[in-house]
Amino acid sequence: MKAFVFPGQGAQFVGMGKDLYDNSPLAKELFEKANEILGYRITDIMFDGTDEELRQTKVTQPAVFLHSVISALCATDETKPDMTAGHSLGEFSALVVAQALSFEDGLRLVYARAMAMQKACEATPGTMAAIIALDDDKVEEICASIDGEVCVAANLNCPGQVVISGSLAGVEKACELMKEAGAKRALLLKVGGAFHSPLMEPARAELEDAINNTTFKTPICPIYQNVDATAHTSDAEIKANLIAQLTSSVRWTKSVQNMIADGAIEFVECGPGSVLQGLVKKIDRNVETKGL
Structure with missing residues (x-):
């Protein structure tokens, strides 16, 4: 097919x-x-x-x-x-x-x-970041742990490649935690907003x-x-x-x-x-x- x-x-x-x-x-x-x-x-x-x-x-x-x-x-x-x-x-x-x-x-x-x-x-500035070489479930778990800020797994693209989205503070904090958890890269993207969040x-x-x-x-x-x-x-x-x-x-x-x-x-x-x-x-x- x-x-x-x-x-x-x-x-x-x-x-x-x-x-x-x-x-x-x-x-x-x-x-x-x-x-x-x-x-x-x-x-x-x-x-x-x-x-x-x-x-x-x-x-x-x-x-x-x-x-x-x-x-x-x-x-x-x-x-x-x-x-x-x-x-x-x-x-x-x-x-x-x-x-x-x-x-x-x-x-x-x-x-x-x-x-x-x-x-x-x-109206509401936001951003996104690419997370490389970290399990999808772990990415979603870390996003859910960010208190007081918006941060979600926006694009689950393929194993080991997830894009997160949310407020600038939320995504930046999540990137730090992703690296601590073993992500190979946590890279902020040049985008105009927090899509799919x-x-x-x-x-x-x-x-x-x-x-x-x-x-x-x-x-x-x-x-x-x-x-x-x-x-x-x-x-x-x-x-x-x-x-x-x-x-x-x-x-x-x-x-x-x-x-x-x-x-x-x-x-x-x-x-x-x-x-x-x-x-x-x-x-x-x-x-x-x-x-x-």
């Missing part, structure tokens, strides 16, 4: 999607539709902009979403997925390719998500309204969602999990393990970069990985 997986924010690069635009009439049509929906030519920034322009909040998340979804939709029929999953932002891409969301609605939600997250970051509650509440006003359909294949790492086909469950996602952990390791347990033998990364292929291989070296 074939699993399509979709990357999140951080995978972007200047030039992404230009080959699709130039060589596929479908891709060109979808990119132009996106320009119209967003009200600015995101393609100009994606194809010929600067790194700084591409890092703008209103650009980054829609850009990764567009490259991911359009690359999957332009794939040949024999490479359609039996299951999908996306890392953080990538979950929206997974929902569109699984036909739980329309392309247009998916893009609108991604843009709303980006702007809501930016506002939450400005309780500090994103204002963004979650704002996005909840947008999600509840969007039509979801039963997907054509199971979607393994971040919050619980299990397969979902109920539109009601999918919406509830998507609403919870912004303040919950991305359980990527368990998602991949569950997809493999349910029959996935090949993982196809749709979108910019190859980060997810590397994570999948670290989770299980026996499965095949490739990018579109």
Whole structure:
């Protein structure tokens, strides 16, 4: 069975999607539709902009979403997925390719998500840190021990790689304790806020309204969602999990393990970069990985 997986924010690069635009009439049509929906030519920034322009909040998340979804939709029929999953932002891409969301609605939600997250970051500063070579359970135990500050395991990416998130004081204190507990590295990340932590509650509440006003359909294949790492086909469950996602952990390791347990033998990364292929291989070296 074939699993399509979709990357999140951080995978972007200047030039992404230009080959699709130039060589596929479908891709060109979808990119132009996106320009119209967003009200600015995101393609100009994606194809010929600067790194700084591409890092703008209103650009980054829609850009990764567009490259991911359009690359999957332009794939040949024999490479359609039996299951999908996306890392953080990538979950929206997974929902569109699984036909739980329309392309247009998916893009609108991604843009709303980006702007809501930016506002939450400005209202309550926070940060994130990568913890290398420490057991997931130990990371979560240390995060839970930080009194008076917000600190949680935000991204459980693969064995030995967890990203924590929270207030600056909480994450800095946790990093000290992680090193004392044997972590090889505890490195603060250059990010704009405490993603996938309780500090994103204002963004979650704002996005909840947008999600509840969007039509979801039963997907054509199971979607393994971040919050619980299990397969979902109920539109009601999918919406509830998507609403919870912004303040919950991305359980990527368990998602991949569950997809493999349910029959996935090949993982196809749709979108910019190859980060997810590397994570999948670290989770299980026996499965095949490739990018579109």
